[in-house]
Amino acid sequence: MSWIPPLLVAIPLLSAAVTAGLDHVTPEPVQDALVVAASVATTAFAFVLLWHAENHEVVHWFGGWQPHRGIALGIDFAVGPLAAGMCAVIGLVVTLALLYSLTFLREAARLFDALMLVALGAMCGFAMSGDLFNLFVWLELMAVAAYALTGFQVERLGPVQGAVNFAITNSLGGYLFAVGIALLYARTGALNLAQIGRTLSHGPAGGLVIVAMTLLLCGFLVKGAVVPFHLWAADAYAVAPAPVCAVLGGVMTDIGLIGVARLYWTVFAVPFGHGHAVGDVLLWLGIVTAVLAGTMAFLQRHLKRMLAYSVVCHIGIMLAGVGLLDSSGLAGAELMFLAHALLTAGLFFVAGILHSDHGLIDELHLRGLGRGSWAPAMAWFAGTIGLVGTPYVGIYLGHGFIDDGATELGRSWVLPLLWLGSALAGAALLRAGARIFLGWGDAEDELLGKAIEEDPLERDVLRPLLVGVALAAVLIGVAISVAPGLGQGARYAADRFRDTGGYAARVLHDRAMAPSTSLPVSVSHTSLESLLYGGGFTLVALGLALMGLFSSRLPRALFVAAERTLAPPIRVLHALHSGVVGDYVTWVVVGTAVTGGVWALLLHG
Amino acid sequence: MSRRIRIAVLGPALLGLGALFAWAIAGLPAFGDYRGPYGYVLNRVVVPLRHTTNVVMGTTFDVRGVDTMGEEFILYAAVLGVMLLLRDETRSRQAERRTRRLPSDAVRLVGGLMVGGGVLVGLWLMAFGYITPGGGFQGGVLFAGGILLLYLVGSHRDYRPFRIVHALDPLESLGAGGYVIIGLAALASGTAFLTDLLGLGTAGTLRSGGSIPLLNWASAIAVSCAMLILFAEFLETYVVPLEPEDAGS
Amino acid sequence: MSYLPYAVAAWICLVGIVGVATSKNLIHLAVSLTVTQSSSYVLLLSVGYVRHGVAPIFVGTKLGTTAVDPVVQALTLTDVVVSVAVIGLILALALDAHRLSGTVDPDGLADISG
């Protein structure tokens, strides 16, 4: 079955070329059908691949350049259950986004479709690739497609600014990554990840490897929008069309995390796996990201900007899961990715529906306008509850697994911080939902800053299709926590993913794997602690949402005191997210230098 | 942040990054001492195994051929993106009929010679890239530059012929898509993606390297068209600032 | 000479970043970004250089002659294409920005923030 992996890249890329190339000669319905069919076929093959990857890595050596005595010359796609699962979710989200855009974006539809398919192929290639430079190629390919898609609405300045900030920070991240590749190549003379890892097992790691790791991982963290590399994300996601946001926020941001995990467990676990320094830095970055982005989400009134910060917040939680460096944490990150991708996509779809119904995207402007839109309201609230992590809904199972991992490592203090992050982001979304769909709350809110300029768009949409797609995304996402067998499967996938030596043996020597025992197919249970945290922080989210809605009804003294203590830090937060690309670039450099410095201190000696 | 604060933050950060670079450099093999296995092996096996005398091109189109497929699509996606981003501008200006002053005969003669040179060298680079230095990308850019120059020094008064380049769109897609099709053809025949299906031929001749010439031509077509479209998108509406009184001359 | 080439690459990278972070013009910024990227070519090719090595093109050179690393050259080729793609997109965005706001100063472009 080793012929499947290249198809996940070849089908979307070829379809993109056909779509764009035959723009003027093929009737529109045929084109639409082709685009959706390509995306569905890619998704279907990803599921087949998932099934085949169960018992051994599906490895494909391009051009038939098999490794010779453990020396890899060619480029390989090595697909375990985790990578295959990623591809399946990526395919699913892109398919939903393409269906959504059938009527949502008619203008320049062919260019849009082609770029979406290119992004799909690039993301799948990235998830599967086992070659360091090949990762860079897919990273740049998806980035180039995403920059253009972000600036889609060229008639307004916001999208252009968002795309500029996105393009410049991510390109810089990519170039730092390229320097990291050159350093690692100089040290090991290899580009295959398994082989680099094996070469690094000889001799001391030294400063070069630490610096190379810093540059490579920070390159991915820019893509993954982790604090302080996250500043571009809100600008870009606030302005891209809703289906693009669904893909960027739902799956493309998470790609950075797949990259971090892949590089760590194939390469850097070899020299640094005995200690916990690498993981601790990732853990801390994750915690800070979760709490800071959760707070920022709560301070937004622009729905898509709010969702963007919610994405960043969940990225933080997932990064913390990866940073625990054990199977529970990684499995938790996987499960959270599954739920978060679909729920986030669903919420962006709902935001798009509101925008096309009312021409508004501001929470306060939309107050009460969503009354009577039952289906979008249901999708919004279900998605929101799923993103808070209410027990056995949406991201809960992932949260629970990360809790287990942290507790096993004796770091239970991590738990409340991560739950706080998702509760803050969830509270913001709940508040917005209550205001829009129920008409609750005040019409003004000092906390949320000045009104945004609205951008009404004339759209002739097929509303039932949009609503159907949004509901489908949310329903699948909500069900992730109670899908039988998924938890066990994720843990098994994480075990396989973390098996550095086994991966190298299977990729470089085609070594067979011991047949796995069949996994129980039942709903995974979580610890009592997670249950309590999940329940408790759902209440916290509800309370915060209510406080946001009715802040003016708080006792006067309390209100003044709260404002006096909270206003200055909030001003600082707003000022840091300045929208100016020079600042963002500066923070990328600061983040890289500090991360590298910390690793230098912890790992050297 | 104000510019002054930004620079104050950036300075120390850059020092830190520089220190990291210095630390990494201290661990590199001294200049010229590199003996990594990957390139060493390729220098010995690519010519006998693939009959391409240019090992770099053998690496680009065969050993690491899928990187190059990604690279073609990076350029392809960028061109689609530029078309997407500049569609408003193009639309608003398309309505205006624009004319320009024709270049003098001397300019046209020199330009014409350069066009011929550019196009010929471009084609030569494309054709012999896998034997001697060159290849689809370099040839493609040069070829596109030559054609563009032909337009600039040519006797077209009207800017609208530039719209013709949009006929290049299908051709560009053919180049990029062709790369994938060649890969898929190998997959369909039961071997790995992008495996050579043709014979290897004699090293040093045009019929060498199996699929490499095909891939090279696919990328040459894709790059030529991509660069032409890119230039056209940027130049279409603004080649030389036009003074109103020149319009009729 | 033994570590100077790498230092040059690092220097170019830092200089380019300064240009990107302090630029007042998106066109200037895009060019500075390509300068940053050129550091990766310089580093790659310096790393792959082998003393007394010939170019890895075996026309009139006997197979087995010491040659420089061909892999870094293949990577550089890809990198150059990436830089063309990125500069094209950023300049297109710069034109859009100028059409809409009349400025190409990234600092003056902050339409949304917070």
Add this chain to the structure above:
Amino acid sequence: MLAATLVPLQAVAFGLVALGAPLVVLTRDPLRQALVNGIYGVSLVSLFVVLQAPDPALSMLVVSGIGYPLVILAAVARVRGHDREEKGEDR
């Protein structure tokens, strides 16, 4: 013999590149910068040549000789053209 002359050549090429980069960045006027960037490109080409990398050198040559200048100059021309139109309206 060849090797003996190569080392100083390489040193010169590296020096030119190291000098060229800050010149490109410090040239704030885009039109002039396009020119300086072209010269920097040539210095990179010469460096690639002395590093025995003819393929990247050719690639860099066509990119910095044709690719970059055309798109940069077109962008500069358009921006200036817009500005001129606007100034014209003000008058």
